[in-house]
Amino acid sequence: MLKLCYLSLTILALSFAADAGRAEGDVRVPTSRADISLSFVPLVKEATPAVVNIYARRVVQSRSPFQDDPFFGNLFRDFGTSRPRVQNSLGSGVIVSADGFVVSNYHVVGQADQIRVVLNDRREYEARVLIGDEESDLAILKIEAEDMPHLDLRDSDTVEVGELVLAIGNPFGVGQTVSSGIVSGLARSGAAAGNARGYFIQTDAPINPGNSGGALIDVAGRLIGINTSILTRSGGSNGIGFAIPAALVAQFLDQARQGKTAFERPWAGATGQSVDAGLLDGLGLSRPEGVVLTAFHPASPLLQAGLRVGDVVVTVAGHPVNTPAEMLFRMSVQGPGRDVEMAFLRNGAETVVTVSLILPPEDPPRDARVLDDREVLTGMTVARINPAVLSELGLPLNLEGVVVLDPGRFGQRVGLRRGDILRRIDRFVVEGPGDVGPALRAAAPNVAIEAERGGQRLILRFRA
Known part of the structure; x- marks a missing residue:
């Protein structure tokens, strides 16, 4: 039945x-x-030529576990000699323009040294990454070809739960495979696995390893999403898969055509949380909805537009938002450099304001410094904290001071990590990136660094 x-x-x-x-x-x-x-035969015949297999290759340097140890490094100098090792990844991609733009997942092609795109008619092309973004788990590639088969993008905001869809990709490397299902959910925030965070389309069309980067299409053959992950305990498809909406793909493609080499997303300069039943009385709301704002950076465009702590943002560009990830998604698909209308509730009354979508400011200048061969922690990179650095490292909005961008080999050995805030070096207070080198030299040979990590204070002591 x-x-x-x-x-x-x-x-x-x-x-x-x-x-x-x-x-x-x-x-x-x-x-x-x-x-x-x-x-589905006519639909599959029309759509599959635009879905490609992607083979990515990366050469990494395997290292001895004793390599950085000051004692065992010499004792086991010839044990586990460092040697090149090849990592291969297999995934899928979708051609989205006749002139050879291809979209896939970042986790398929990110940091690859060589990328090969294979069409279902067995034509092969070398590809290069134009834009890759780990947070969104999207990447735009380019192959040098013309008159390529491609899929048109559908406005993913018109997708509805219950629509029939097809997932096309290369699961387990067995070759191009088509599976069918329905859209089983929308506005899934923070549900996908891996590094991707945000807003997803949920489907019960079987998605398996190798399907990543493949197409999720509607019954008219239009691309509505890029398959990215599954929710599973066994490693196989259990009928809950996630796809990145085509609206975000369109913004990536637009920025790639503009010549951008990194994805630029608007900066809110604010933190918030979803409104649940426990917050209703305090906010004067009749039902849970929206995102209540909990903190601002002084340069936040939302703060400049008149929003305040305790305001509840309910729509962005006319679309309802109920999680911080969904709010960021709605800003991201608009792109920086535009104005967007936001509706918010304050004391039960709704107000609409216009917010300028800006990139996180480089103010004050980060003044990044790399410690040279004369310094104690050679190769470590430090910078002054500003909104761009906070956004880049995912740090709290209220932080100030000097941050470690890259600990370098020696910094890593003494326990420093990317994102650590340097507070003091011995008796010297670290106020700017230029203070780090002189303070380390003055403190040598017995150095004590006071740092902050994840809101916790730590002391690192070592002999230079």
Whole structure:
């Protein structure tokens, strides 16, 4: 009975696709043998040429576990000699323009030395990454080709729960595979695995390892999302997969065409949390909705627009937001350099303001310094904290001072990490990046560094 119901739904949806040229809302049920014999075949034939297999190769240097140890490094000098090692990754991608722009997941192609794109007709192309963003888990690649098969992007905000979809990719490396299902959820925030954070389309179309970067399409053959991960305990598909919406893909593609080499996302300069039932009385709301703002950076564009701590943001660009990740997604798809309307509640009354979407300011200048061969911690990079640095490292908005951008080999050996805030070196207070080198030299040979990590104070002592 369940199989018959699913078949009926499939036939009905395909009938809609076959009648795509009709006016929207002109819906009919299958009435003839020709209607009943419809299948996904025409749709698959049209869409699969634009979905590619991606083979990424990266050479890494394997290291001895004793290499940096001051004692065992000499004792086991010839043990586990450092040697190059090749890492290979397999995934999928989607051609989104006739001139060879390809979208995939960052975790498939990020940091790769060599990328090979293989079409389903077995043509092969070398590709290069134009933009890669670990946080969004998206990457835009370019192959040197023209008149390529490609998929058009659909406005993912028009997608609805229950729509039939196809997932196309290369699971387990067995070759291009098509699976079907429905959109089973929208506005999934923070649900995907890996580094991706944000807003996802949920589907029950089977997605397995190797499908990452592949296409999630509707019954008209339009791209609605890029498959990125699954929710599983066994490692296989359990019917809960996540796709990055095409709206964000469109913003990545636009920035790649502008020549950007890193994805630029607007900076809110604010923190917030979802409104739940426990916050209703304090906020004067009748039902849980929106994102309550809890803190601001002094340079925040939301603060400049008139928002305050305790305000509840309910829409961005006319779209409801209920989590901080969803709010950031709505700002990201608009892109920097634009103005956007935000509606918020204060004391139960709704107000709409216009917010300028800006990049995190480099004010004051970060003044990054790399400690040279004369310094105690050669190779360590430090910088002054500003909004751009806070955003880059994901640090709290209220931090000031000097931060470690890269501890370097020697800094890592004494226990420093990227994102550590340097407060004191022995008796010297660290006020700027230029203080670090002289303070280390003055403190040598017995050095004590007071740092802050994750809100906790730590003392690192070593002999230079």
